[in-house]
Amino acid sequence: MSNVTVCARFRPLSSKEKRDHGDVICIRSIDAENFVFKDEKDEDFTFCFDRVFYPGSEQVDVYEFLAQPIVRDAVNAINGTIITYGQTGAGKTYSIEGPSILGCDEQKKEGLLPRVVGELFECLKSADEMIKYTVKLSMVEIYMEKVRDLFDLSKDNLHIKEGKVQGIFLSGVTEISILDPEEALRSLSSGIANRAVGETLMNMASSRSHCVYIFTVRQESTKDRRMKTGKLILVDLAGSEKVEKTGAEGRVLEEAKTINKSLSALGNVINALTGSTPGKVNHIPYRDSKLTRILQDALVSPPLLCPHQITIIFYQKPTVFSSYRVETHELHYFVVAHQAL
Numbered sequence: 001m002s003n004v005t006v007c008a009r010f011r012p013l014s015s016k017e018k019r020d021h022g023d024v025i026c027i028r029s030i031d032a033e034n035f036v037f038k039d040e041k042d043e044d045f046t047f048c049f050d051r052v053f054y055p056g057s058e059q060v061d062v063y064e065f066l067a068q069p070i071v072r073d074a075v076n077a078i079n080g081t082i083i084t085y086g087q088t089g090a091g092k093t094y095s096i097e098g099p100s101i102l103g104c105d106e107q108k109k110e111g112l113l114p115r116v117v118g119e120l121f122e123c124l125k126s127a128d129e130m131i132k133y134t135v136k137l138s139m140v141e142i143y144m145e146k147v148r149d150l151f152d153l154s155k156d157n158l159h160i161k162e163g164k165v166q167g168i169f170l171s172g173v174t175e176i177s178i179l180d181p182e183e184a185l186r187s188l189s190s191g192i193a194n195r196a197v198g199e200t201l202m203n204m205a206s207s208r209s210h211c212v213y214i215f216t217v218r219q220e221s222t223k224d225r226r227m228k229t230g231k232l233i234l235v236d237l238a239g240s241e242k243v244e245k246t247g248a249e250g251r252v253l254e255e256a257k258t259i260n261k262s263l264s265a266l267g268n269v270i271n272a273l274t275g276s277t278p279g280k281v282n283h284i285p286y287r288d289s290k291l292t293r294i295l296q297d298a299l300v301s302p303p304l305l306c307p308h309q310i311t312i313i314f315y316q317k318p319t320v321f322s323s324y325r326v327e328t329h330e331l332h333y334f335v336v337a338h339q340a341l
């Protein structure tokens with residue numbers, strides 16, 4: 001069975017979009033796995049994913065389909081990664097964080113992170129009593145090709161290293177031990193707030209950086225001291241919009257170019273993985289960006305170091321095709337990845 005799942009999510013129209021475009025959306029549902037895009041010439045393009053989340057879908061639907069199994073795997077020492085990819089404003093952060101990490105007013109709006117944390121500790125409650133579990137959390141962002149520790153802002157250029165046993169790791173990254181869900185949510189919230197501090201210090205918007213959340217679940221058998229580790233990584237990618245469309249200049253232009261470069265690097269890695277012929281090993285350009293290097297263990301196919309479940313969620317604004325031109329090649333890219341990995 002493939003270790004890759006690719007889903008698409010379309011958020012509901014905002015009130016501004018409704019004012020500007022009426023209720024017209026460019027997607028037509030076929031079923032839970034297939035949908036049609038209508039372009040400005042009224043031409044139809046059909047796409048197939050493992051699951052399509054339409055505008056009416058709830059946060060819990062997304063969580064149960066793609067995150068819950070990965071959380072349970074992490075407790076059983078199987079690594080998992082969830083990557084959100086798509087245009088700025090298409091709903092990536094809303095899916096991962098919800099409207100707010102702490103004190104989300106409606107439980108049904110809670111994002112993946114609070115649900116992941118809740119499930120993780122629920123699983124540990126019912127786990128084997130002969131095993132001692134520890135949960136650690138790290139949070140970094142990749143901005144202008146530098147990896148910044150969101151739990152210690154003085155560490156603003158972490159190095160990515162590779163070890164024989166632990167695989168890819170961030171040297172010196174802060175790992176916060178978390179003992180309960182409340183503490184985890186407080187830590188996540190402070191990391192997110194540090195992202196905001198960065199915004200004002202460096203005058204950048206959070207969507208101009210990739211944010212990576214790493215939960216490490218270590219287990220040690222009290223019988224024979226054997227250790228196992230499961231890692232759960234969530235990645236909120238920067239928006240994938242095109243430079244020429246944003247009319248960016250100066251620093252904003254540099255940011256957009258760096259983002260595009262790292263997203264292209266991600267595409268090149270997927271292309272190299274999907275284009276390889278059986279028996280022949282392609283060169284996979286993981287080192288072309290910090291993003292692909294950090295995700296190297298997740299993007300190996302078949303997974304080498306240990307089993308690794310990876311889910312990519314593709315986000316697309318549901319607005320009319322002609323106003324927010326759909327990057328159909330981006331869709332192809334994920335569909336190809338899905339079929340071939």
Ligand SMILES: Nc1ncnc2c1ncn2[C@@H]1O[C@H](COP(=O)(O)OP(=O)(O)OP(=O)(O)O)[C@@H](O)[C@H]1O
Pocket residue numbers: 010011012086087088089090091092093094095206207237238239240315
């Ligand atoms: N499923 C949803 N239901 C209701 N509102 C949503 C949903 N998804 C996104 N939104 C709203 O749409 C807006 C944009 O979403 P969000 O900030 O998550 O986009 P994004 O893809 O993370 O953008 P960026 O790349 O700029 O970070 C927000 O106001 C958010 O509250």
